[in-house]
Amino acid sequence: MPGRGANGSPAVSHRQPVRVPERHQFETLIDARTPAEFELDHIPGAINCPALSNEERVQIGTIYKQVSPFEAKRLGAAMVAANLARHLRETFSDKPANWKPLVYCWRGGLRSGSMVTWLRLVGWDAQQLAGGYKAFRGHVISQLDSLVPQLQLQLRVLCGATGSAKTRVLHALAEHGEQVLDLEGYASHKGSLLGNLPGIEQPSQKRFETLLSEQLERFDPSRPVYLEGESAKIGRLGVPLVLVEHMRKAAVIDVRATTEARLSYLLRDYAYLGDDPQALAQKLGWLKELQGNETVSRWQAWALEKNLAPLFEELMLRHYDPHYERSQSNHFSQWSKRALLETDDLSDLGIASLAGRCLLLEKAES
Numbered sequence: 001m002p003g004r005g006a007n008g009s010p011a012v013s014h015r016q017p018v019r020v021p022e023r024h025q026f027e028t029l030i031d032a033r034t035p036a037e038f039e040l041d042h043i044p045g046a047i048n049c050p051a052l053s054n055e056e057r058v059q060i061g062t063i064y065k066q067v068s069p070f071e072a073k074r075l076g077a078a079m080v081a082a083n084l085a086r087h088l089r090e091t092f093s094d095k096p097a098n099w100k101p102l103v104y105c106w107r108g109g110l111r112s113g114s115m116v117t118w119l120r121l122v123g124w125d126a127q128q129l130a131g132g133y134k135a136f137r138g139h140v141i142s143q144l145d146s147l148v149p150q151l152q153l154q155l156r157v158l159c160g161a162t163g164s165a166k167t168r169v170l171h172a173l174a175e176h177g178e179q180v181l182d183l184e185g186y187a188s189h190k191g192s193l194l195g196n197l198p199g200i201e202q203p204s205q206k207r208f209e210t211l212l213s214e215q216l217e218r219f220d221p222s223r224p225v226y227l228e229g230e231s232a233k234i235g236r237l238g239v240p241l242v243l244v245e246h247m248r249k250a251a252v253i254d255v256r257a258t259t260e261a262r263l264s265y266l267l268r269d270y271a272y273l274g275d276d277p278q279a280l281a282q283k284l285g286w287l288k289e290l291q292g293n294e295t296v297s298r299w300q301a302w303a304l305e306k307n308l309a310p311l312f313e314e315l316m317l318r319h320y321d322p323h324y325e326r327s328q329s330n331h332f333s334q335w336s337k338r339a340l341l342e343t344d345d346l347s348d349l350g351i352a353s354l355a356g357r358c359l360l361l362e363k364a365e366s
Helices: 020-025 035-040 054-066 069-089 110-122 132-151 166-175 183-187 205-218 241-249 259-269 271-275 277-291 293-304 308-331 348-365
Strands: 028-031 101-104 154-160 179-181 224-228 251-257 339-343
Touching: 020 132, 054 069, 069 110, 101 110, 101 132, 132 205, 132 241, 154 166, 154 241, 154 348, 166 179, 166 224, 166 348, 179 205, 183 205, 183 224, 251 259, 251 348, 259 271, 259 308, 271 277, 271 308, 277 293, 277 308, 293 308, 339 348
Parallel strands: 028 101, 154 224, 154 251, 179 224, 251 339
Antiparallel strands: none
């Protein structure tokens, strides 16, 4: 006869492990890996309930190599049991009898298996993800390689010289309900030499790709997708090559803002650079080979004085602008057919107007 769970219901019988595409059938996704593994990347929507802490996993690995596999398993089992007891008392204390979680670890092994066993003994319909995070990572890579060409996404690439508020136009389009792929948002970086966000680290390459894959899965291929014309790297992160290739072939919308409008926007959008003048001056030093010692020394002096207006203006006119149109024409095959949106206003209202004009372009083509 089957046993009974702690709540008096029949104990759940063993089932076949769940595959990655079936993960959406579960109301709770539990990542049993360490917090460090979880931070590096995890399945979207998962909660972290470690079977072992960061320190415990290192300790068990050392014992496995230096003492014996048996001693590692014995001590590891005790640690896992203690951590599972804590999760049962705290994290899972409010879960109803019909709770149905899906659990995974690195390869669908002992950590997630142990948690599933105990959750089933309680009476919950807990299941294990086949292959664990490793299988999910393979799914992400496969999706990135296949989704863009398979869906034949109608990409609309926003281009524009530095300070043209392209990212803000994307956000305004998203507020209109349009499909947007915010590469800089997922990368936590503005894509330029000074693009690091204050106090925010870029995610891992794996995390960046997971976020892109999740967004691509949600797109409706019958509707356009707006994104910014990026290079193959955003900060230290690489944009998937298949996406770069399709971006280069896509229709282009070129935002042409006046120098005055762009400078005003940059002074608002990058105002935080004045909070750490030493760091700003140090970054500018990387440009000496391109711009020469005299020019960069002047820029560094302005940075240390927090005199951002002349600094940003010269960076625009002498560093970013000279190569803009040539690089764009080399990168985007439809550059000669681009739609041109001219503006002298990059205020909030001006940006909203640009988003509206993008939508009018779409209507005119349909």
